[in-house]
Amino acid sequence: MIRQFELVERVKAYDPSADEDAINRAYVYAMKMHGAQKRASGDPYFSHPIEVAGILTQFHLDGASIITALLHDVIEDTTSTLEEIQKIFGADIARLVDGVTKLTRLELTSDQANKQAENFRKLVLAMSEDIRVLLVKLADRLHNMRTLHYIENPEKRKRIAMETMEIYAPLAERIGMQEIKNELEDLAFGELHTDVRQSITNRLDFLKQSGGNLIGHILAELDDVMKGNKLVAEISGREKTPYSIWRKMQRKDVGFEQLSDIMAFRIIVDNVDGCYRALGVLHSHYPVVPGRFKDYISLPKPNGYKSLHTGVLGPEHQRIEVQIRTRDMHEVAELGVAAHWNYKDGGPNTDGRQYRWLRELLDILDHASGPEEFLEHTRLEMFQDQVFCFSPKGDLIALPRGACPVDFAYAVHSQVGDTCVGAKVNGRMVPLKAALVNGDQVEILTSKAQTPQPAWERFVVTGKARACIRRFIRNQQRSQFLALGREILSKAFRQEGYDLTNKALDGVLRQFKAASADDLIVEVGEGHHTGREVLLAVYPGLKEHQHAPNVVPLPKQKDKTKQSGKHENAVPIKGLIPGMAMHFAGCCHPLPGDRIVGIITTGRGVTIHTIDCDMLSNLQDQPERWLDIAWDAGAEIKSHTSRISMVVANEQGSLGTLATVIAKNKGNITNVKITNRSADFFELMVDVEVHDVRHLTNIIAALRATPEISSVDRARS
Numbered sequence: 001m002i003r004q005f006e007l008v009e010r011v012k013a014y015d016p017s018a019d020e021d022a023i024n025r026a027y028v029y030a031m032k033m034h035g036a037q038k039r040a041s042g043d044p045y046f047s048h049p050i051e052v053a054g055i056l057t058q059f060h061l062d063g064a065s066i067i068t069a070l071l072h073d074v075i076e077d078t079t080s081t082l083e084e085i086q087k088i089f090g091a092d093i094a095r096l097v098d099g100v101t102k103l104t105r106l107e108l109t110s111d112q113a114n115k116q117a118e119n120f121r122k123l124v125l126a127m128s129e130d131i132r133v134l135l136v137k138l139a140d141r142l143h144n145m146r147t148l149h150y151i152e153n154p155e156k157r158k159r160i161a162m163e164t165m166e167i168y169a170p171l172a173e174r175i176g177m178q179e180i181k182n183e184l185e186d187l188a189f190g191e192l193h194t195d196v197r198q199s200i201t202n203r204l205d206f207l208k209q210s211g212g213n214l215i216g217h218i219l220a221e222l223d224d225v226m227k228g229n230k231l232v233a234e235i236s237g238r239e240k241t242p243y244s245i246w247r248k249m250q251r252k253d254v255g256f257e258q259l260s261d262i263m264a265f266r267i268i269v270d271n272v273d274g275c276y277r278a279l280g281v282l283h284s285h286y287p288v289v290p291g292r293f294k295d296y297i298s299l300p301k302p303n304g305y306k307s308l309h310t311g312v313l314g315p316e317h318q319r320i321e322v323q324i325r326t327r328d329m330h331e332v333a334e335l336g337v338a339a340h341w342n343y344k345d346g347g348p349n350t351d352g353r354q355y356r357w358l359r360e361l362l363d364i365l366d367h368a369s370g371p372e373e374f375l376e377h378t379r380l381e382m383f384q385d386q387v388f389c390f391s392p393k394g395d396l397i398a399l400p401r402g403a404c405p406v407d408f409a410y411a412v413h414s415q416v417g418d419t420c421v422g423a424k425v426n427g428r429m430v431p432l433k434a435a436l437v438n439g440d441q442v443e444i445l446t447s448k449a450q451t452p453q454p455a456w457e458r459f460v461v462t463g464k465a466r467a468c469i470r471r472f473i474r475n476q477q478r479s480q481f482l483a484l485g486r487e488i489l490s491k492a493f494r495q496e497g498y499d500l501t502n503k504a505l506d507g508v509l510r511q512f513k514a515a516s517a518d519d520l521i522v523e524v525g526e527g528h529h530t531g532r533e534v535l536l537a538v539y540p541g542l543k544e545h546q547h548a549p550n551v552v553p554l555p556k557q558k559d560k561t562k563q564s565g566k567h568e569n570a571v572p573i574k575g576l577i578p579g580m581a582m583h584f585a586g587c588c589h590p591l592p593g594d595r596i597v598g599i600i601t602t603g604r605g606v607t608i609h610t611i612d613c614d615m616l617s618n619l620q621d622q623p624e625r626w627l628d629i630a631w632d633a634g635a636e637i638k639s640h641t642s643r644i645s646m647v648v649a650n651e652q653g654s655l656g657t658l659a660t661v662i663a664k665n666k667g668n669i670t671n672v673k674i675t676n677r678s679a680d681f682f683e684l685m686v687d688v689e690v691h692d693v694r695h696l697t698n699i700i701a702a703l704r705a706t707p708e709i710s711s712v713d714r715a716r717s
């Protein structure tokens, strides 16, 4: 435990204007008030606020923060009152202590999302008034995590660890308290995944034992290299926490084999110019590991962090990660918000509103319609790293890491998101799911005919994009299933000479547990009930044997007599109702002439597969999703994409010959992908637009007759 004079000395060392007398009074007051109270560890309770104050001195926090730390539990846990604090320590300290006390009362990870959101709201509001409230709370949480193992109740330990991982560690990162964040995460990790952490620690120990003084050698060589280039630099190595190693293993899907995987090297130089020179020296001396370079100097993180990051195949052929920064940047990285506090000019600026992200959060608080919406839209996003992209006009749009052009489009306006059909990044067309990176200039192409696509949901990362897509799909899906269900039911009714009316269904709603006739029809469309089942419920006198299925149980039993598809269809397929969303499966590329089957997929309408597609075997046990469909011979002939795999001799002109053969047979090549390339052969996948199977068969036959092409097949995956 830190002694009284020691604490005062520590604070005075960096904040000479701190009120020494008040710190002394607070120290004694906390000791007196907590008296004989004990912690779970058996230590006297007052050791806790003193340790919390000690943690804050490491981050050079001002005298008022230290006093607040000493007093942070007296109101909650002793007979002390806010009035008394105000009388003894003044209004400022009372306000800070009150803020921390309120935070302590929050049960952040309550089971009800509602309550959690409400509490999170309060937390943000409290922080925004004075960032020191949060700093004291973080130090409090850090000390509690360090002593978490003394708590006997495992559920309580787990709850505290979860809360730390989800709320406090991300907040620490947000205000740049990297060290606190790392330690909080690692401690929580140890509680939540005790075994995983243990096995990583064992592996670390093993590598350290077998690696000898490898780190020392790497440091010495880096030092030589810098000196040799007349760069004054301070070089150090730091071991990563087991948690950050685990995160890296999860993200990159790799293990750690080398000792250097667990070390981060740091080069500190005098000025920004030196950073880039040191980077140049590193990159010219050692091969660069691709994809590791990050310039957080020209594009700092939202919390103010600046550095250059790179990876090289360094000394001793070890893959190493290096951070390069100036002394000032280093201070910000180590001290976070406190680094900017200048004690000489009238104390720190502690108004949290100076932080852009905090301002944005408060903005959302004002506009969110309900607490859940607030959580959905902000909590996840604020906790992720961001990428900063620009609109063609130069407007800056901040998005979470991993965001794609669709996220960008929705961030601009939901209307833009709903109608986006393509994107140009830095002037080039990119897929809508491409991940955006810092500095990208993004131009969104829109079309009035476009609607949100269900597939987008798989790659968007922002809450706004996801919410808009889901809302659209829900509405669209329902109207599709309603139309499909009505079609199925009308047919079943007609076959027995009845008309389908909502009134006829009203009598059986209860039996099917449906709220309305439309709901029941939707359920039929979704395949929960067959048309015949509903018909028999309405007219129980009818006999079962006349059953004529509209839904086909299995492909083998497929009814060969086709329905007469007299209605107009936008697609040349019989058995689908007009307006039903459909698309051709990417696995088997069905062509007119292929035997096909439709699969009803939630949220995507109907997917058309060839009857021999391998994917269908997974759906054997869900006959309700199979739709009997066929190509409509009378429909307008359109081109369809088919895929051919080929092995072609690797010689001059062979690709040209291939293209000529396909063109002569009136096929249109839309894409070519070389899947394998050796000295003698290319393996290719070629996408060709054709009319139907016969057309494709002709092209394949022509290709087979070409000497340069050694094998040709229709691709089935």
Ligand code: MN
Pocket (backbone or CB within 6 Å): 048, 072, 073, 140
């Ligand atoms: Mn406490």
